[in-house]
Amino acid sequence: MSTRMVEGDPRAMESPANAPASGAPARALQLADKVLGVLSEVPAALLVVAEVAVLFCGVLSRYVLHTPLVWVDEVASLLFIWLIMLGSAIAFRRGSHMRMTALVDKAGPQWRGVFELVATVAALAWLALVAYPAYAFASEEALVTLPALDISNAWRAAALPAGIVLILLMGVVRLLSTASRRAVVVALLACGAVAGGLVALQPVLQDLGNANLLLFFVGFVGLLILGGVPIAFSFGLATVGYLSLTTSTPTIVVIGRMDEGMSHLILLAVPLFVFLGMLIEMTSMARAMVQFLSNLLGQLRGGLSYVLIGAMYLVSGISGAKAADMAAVAPALFPEMKQRGADEGDMLALLAATGAQTETVPPSLVLITIGSVTGISIADLFTAGLLPGVVLALMLGLLVWWRARKTCAPCTPRASRAAVGKSLLVALPALALPFVIRAAVVEGVATATEVSTIGIVYAMLAGLLVYRRFDLRRIWPALVDTAALSGAILLIIGAATGMAWSLTQSGFSSDLAAAMARLPGGAAAFMAVSIVAFVLLGSVLEGIPAIVLFGPLLFPIARQLGIHDVHYAIVVVLAMGIGLFAPPFGVGYYAACAISRTPPSRGVRHIWRYMASLAAGTVLVAAVPWISTGFLPH
Structure with missing residues (x-):
């Protein structure tokens, strides 16, 4: 299935x-x-x-x-x-x-x-x-x-x-x-x-x-x-x-x-960030980042697995769309991983896991959606999403370290300092883009919607002037693909909004709020139930329709129980990410299969250990609110 x-x-x-x-x-x-x-x-x-x-x-x-x-x-x-x-x-x-x-x-x-x-x-x-x-x-x-x-x-x-x-x-x-x-x-x-x-x-x-x-x-x-x-x-x-x-x-x-x-005008960021993701692949910005990380970490046992984790984190900060992220990183990295003896199924499983790991890294489309349906500040969500992504990356990194140590994975020669420095110089324009995007939002230069246009212009200039790779013949198909993917996503949001309104008018929301408020254990029990619920919802409905349907119902309950809006949003997104990339239902897993050109059955036996690591990281983020809210302006 x-x-x-x-x-x-x-x-x-x-x-x-x-x-x-x-x-x-x-x-x-x-x-x-x-x-x-x-x-x-x-x-x-x-x-x-x-x-x-x-x-x-x-x-x-x-x-x-x-x-x-x-x-x-x-x-x-x-x-x-x-x-x-x-x-x-x-x-x-x-x-x-x-x-x-x-x-x-x-x-x-x-x-x-x-x-x-x-x-x-x-x-x-x-x-x-x-x-x-x-x-x-x-x-x-x-x-x-x-x-x-x-x-x-x-x-x-x-x-x-x-x-x-x-x-x-x-x-x-x-x-x-x-x-x-x-x-x-x-x-x-x-x-x-x-x-x-x-x-x-x-x-x-x-x-x-x-x-x-x-x-x-x-x-x-x-x-x-x-x-x-x-x-x-x-x-x-x-x-x-x-x-x-x-x-x-x-x-x-x-x-x-x-x-x-x-x-909603905030959702205009969806097609613009999708187009930005296509541009970074087109201009080789993602490839430059991957090459730098490979030179920096490739000599470690399982080094390219660390590169995959880090590259997905950085690319997620540019495109905001998971399919675009995986399509930008996997083709640049997987051939080298195969040459170094990596298992095809394990590569697929780690690619899917990194997709879930980076769901909160700005400019996440799910964070933008949450902000649009709940009224939470997009700038606060962008700020809050960085550290939880690092926590989940560390959890995956620990698992990679343990498995590489246990299997005695071969090491590769260390890249020279000159090679590392040269690849860093080449990658600097690409590495700077996530920070440009975040700074523009936090400093008030542009809204979460407008900042994507800054990223698009930046990527076009970098492709033309720095990387000298900008195939004009690919622009028109990219524009049409952007419209098609955005229309598919946003029509779901529209239909789900009508459905959520019907549920609200029926009195279902008040009944649900009363039932959730009566849960024994207060805020901790509510958070635990929410994690389980959104893992299931993320696997069946995907993140965006799930949050449009249930966000307006559950966020007020979390607020009544004393849970910070931003903290709850981050935990919900992490939980949905696990469901989205976990087989047998998660659409993200099958997107990873298509991008890596690997049969789904190859990764199933490997992915559960990575999903368990992500689940442990999600529980840690849920238990320690500071990870989500520590850097918010007070």
Whole structure:
């Protein structure tokens, strides 16, 4: 069983139950698919460029010219919602929305085609249900005027119905391209029968009260996710079904909550840091850091394992995206590790463990998300995340030392001082970037959102002037990939925000708070339960949707029990990181497998010792609040 981000066009899967169209209809569908791809990819890539330009101009104007541009935030927000929806459309067309493929991977070719068909029909069902409410929401926003730009907010809100219609068209093209007409008709009839049955049971459902929460948000969501339906669409279907069938709340309210949740300006850091991560790989900045660490530590027993731990810590401070971190470090380091006799499975396990270790290292996207949904200072979270990452790195380093000593791993010749010094000089511009990013936020030069643009400009200049590696042909694919990944992440946040709002309105949050407050053992018991809960949530839902769903519910309880907000946030992120990178469910583990090109089975027997080391480090951080809060401004 696995949880992963499925890449590639699902139309590649052919089976008797999922036969593609042929002849003239097939050519027409291929043309429609290409047109829809251009309509989504070209503006999305240009929007990433526009966001970088707008925010960087805002920083220059405010900090250098001392004349703030009052329209920057409004323009950035307007462009951002369009970027999210177009990026979501690109991800849908590529089949790269986050999903669990537990049953899909185990099924034979025929059943795999059925699962793909069900996932597409379920996504279309949700899109069809929210298309008109999204249009109604955009129409109502026409009455609101943006103060700085003096234009209607409908220009911004129109992104929601436009994006939904675009994805709907892509879904229809996919259905007609991948399945026979008979299969499509059967799937649509089955979907209609399920919907009709639920409508017929509406009086019964309304009498169930809060039991509907289990039915829709546990049972229904669980079935959809296990069936391979993307997480965002699973959340959306459950929320719309719950509100439509058991309450009198209009669906337009959910659209408003989705819009509010996924378009918070702080979250604009997500696509910008994703793009920054791609730039550091493109410009060889990560390779320079790895080479310096290799020269410095390579002579120790298991030295390159220490290099992997340190390099992931440093790169995490640049990109903020774990997939980008691993993709930057592993290709530069793994060939040398293999030449020195390292076990392929152990390398994979350590790569996954370092992904979990560095979850709190700024600019972590999960920390940015926590700040956006809980109101905690992003600067405080960035400051607090550094030392816990070091603690977990030391825990992994101790395990590496013990295993290298026990196995008598071979040593390599010590690099000369001249080689170490030369590699340090080459790596200095790259090593400085994490500190530039952190200093810019802490010193007030730029916000957590704007600072990513400083990093992007810095990386581009370093690539052009210092490393002389900047392949312009890779820029456009990187921009499109940035939009697709960001759209997939942020659509989950939007759907999870609507779902969390539904849970809150039902009274579930107050019931949960009361139950957690009654736990014997007070703050210590609450922290222990939170660690276990977020390890499980991180493995199934991933960090970002889990924190959007449960952050607003649990952080007030932690505060009532006297737990510092920042301390609790750091512990929660560490716990989710363990779940995210632990098999059999953790999507991060399978990302590490793909990046290292190692079968998942090779690393399973090795990874548990590393996860145990990370768990011990997490408990230590939870037990000693100073590790998280000691350097915060008082």
